[in-house]
Amino acid sequence: MVRQESGSDPAAVAFDAAKAAAARKVDVLILDTAGRLHTKVNLMEELKKIRRVLDREIPGAPHETLLVVDATTGQNALVQARLFQEAVEVSGLALTKLDGTARGGMLVAIGNELGLPVRYVGIGEGMEDLRPFDPDLFVEALFEQKG
Ligand SMILES: Nc1nc2c(ncn2[C@@H]2O[C@H](COP(=O)(O)OP(=O)(O)OP(=O)(O)O)[C@@H](O)[C@H]2O)c(=O)[nH]1
Ligand SMILES: [Mg+2]
Structure with missing residues (x-):
């Protein structure tokens, strides 16, 4: 450290x-x-x-520059990602707080416009809750009925 x-x-x-x-x-x-x-x-x-x-x-x-995006941010995340990419050549994303009600649908817009890969997702506050991104799981959860 x-x-x-x-x-x-x-x-x-x-x-x-x-x-x-x-x-x-x-x-x-x-x-x-x-x-x-x-x-x-x-x-x-x-x-x-x-x-x-x-x-x-x-x-x-x-060799890698990750932008951490909070899933509760919504579509404003696209604006953030665009500006950070222009400034520091972001090469990937980490999407946190997917354990709440937010599903992180804005990733689709970010991926579409900026072509940024998602490297990690956060699904809680523990050490083990930062996980490698699994696109199949993400898409399934996106369309899953909640509640
Ligand atoms: N539920 C949940 N909480 C999270 C997740 N990721 C981070 N947190 C919590 O959110 C709070 C802020 O997390 P930090 O890791 O300090 O956020 P940060 O982006 O480093 O914040 P700054 O350094 O101030 O920019 C902490 O209480 C974390 O435990 C997540 O995926 N799920
Ligand atoms: Mg911090």
């Missing part, structure tokens, strides 16, 4: 993490960015800077 004090420059933390990952010869480095709105230009610029720093330290990195 690599971190700095609250308020630090996120790109500097990313730089430290990339250095540490290389030094320790780890297989996987995961960066978790704090929640941010696509309407906040300076925060989106920070994301771009993180990408640049990573690519400089580990050529080709990041």
Whole structure:
């Protein structure tokens, strides 16, 4: 776990993490960015800077950029996904909170327009509740009668 004090420059933390990952010869480095709105230009610029720093330290990195979308967000998720993809080349999605009443139908719109694959779904708050995406299960649940 690599971190700095609250308020630090996120790109500097990313730089430290990339250095540490290389030094320790780890297989996987995961960066978790704090929640941010696509309407906040300076925060989106920070994301771009993180990408640049990573690519400089580990050529080709990041190899995957996941956008986490909350299933309760509805169609506004398409706007978010579009803007994040433009800014930081999102390569896949994680759709959380599918255990509630929301079914995540907006994934169809996102897939249609942006062609982004869904990598993970969240179906609860436990460690094991983040699962690889199963398209057949998802479609079945989408049309299932609830209640
Ligand atoms: N029921 C349910 N709760 C979830 C799911 N995923 C996350 N949560 C809960 O939602 C809350 C927020 O989750 P976080 O993982 O902190 O969300 P985050 O996107 O990292 O938030 P920021 O870092 O503030 O952007 C926590 O209480 C989680 O347990 C899910 O799939 N189902
Ligand atoms: Mg978080």
